[in-house]
């Protein structure tokens with residue numbers, strides 16, 4: 202258990218850096234690029250900006266944009282067919298977590314010649330992925346940094362987690378200006394996702410000095426700036442602080458992995474096609490309460506990084522921290538229960554089992570039993 206690994210892509214961070222993607226594509230000797238995106242990002246104008254720089258550099262490309270939130274296995278397979286048909290040799294993904302996860306899926310399907318669902322789990326990718334340059338347009342998933350891809354297996358109606366260093370992109374070009382086009386709801390959902398990445402990575406049983414420093418700084422940046430970014434979408438300083446927080450959280454969770462919040466969010470969100478960040482937001486305080494006694498000193502660090510008083514007596518930290526995260530969620534206007542979704546028909550055994558076998562459970566700081574997850578879901582849903 203003393204062994205730790207640490208891997209990040211090449212990161213270029215800065216306002217108006219989108220155009221650099223063409224330079225990197227040339228470095229990779231791109232003959233034809235599969236430009237993976239979705240219609241929302243196209244409407245916001247960011248794809249046009251990228252296309253102009255590709256055209257200026259005489260780079261050939263074809264767009265694949267048939268991607269929905271919680272990307273589906275058939276979308277990955279369709280993109281892979283296009284990549285092969287068009288004889289592409291590089292992918293540029295520009296978009297949120299769904300777009301980038303789908304692009305990663307396309308990359309491994311093309312080099313390994315297998316259906317995307319066959320890669321589920323940890324270290325199941327034999328051949329490295331195609332070259333991949335990512336440009337995130339949301340501040341939350343950090344799919345541009347991480348060794349994770351989450352894809353919906355539509356046959357089983359279940360999100361699968363694919364985890365491998367083969368999924369770390371070659372280059373992440375991070376330009377916080379692109380996040381100014383996110384509306385308040387998307388800013389909130391993606392920002393809460395990033396905060397939960399940092400919290401779960403910090404308390405993970407695979408955390409290390411390399412990941413802890415990133416996780417705590419992420420918690421501070423996100424909790425101090427998320428509300429401003431929501432209320433003032435064109436506040437570039439706040440957008441940059443949230444993006445930096447998201448990026449640092451991504452570095453932390455990619456290397457320390459996650460925990461029970463993500464395991465349960467994947468399970469429920471996959472079954473009902475719910476927004477990932479919202480699932481995390483609703484689960485957050487219940488799961489902090491569940492995990493608290495396994496590492497109270499770490500939760501105290503989180504509390505202080507969120508602006509809590511360092512002099513708070515230890516026996517009050519749990520209540521104050523859960524209050525603080527609830528208060529943040531409330532101020533952001535995020536849902537605090539699943540009541541507004543049609544969840545009555547959910548098979549509790551099925552979502553419990555799926556969460557229990559999610560790879561994120563392995564790094565939760567408290568050992569999780571099947572019965573624990575069932576109790577938490579029952580408390581949340583009924």
Ligand SMILES: [Fe+2]
Pocket residue numbers: 342394395398463477
């Ligand atoms: Fe997440």
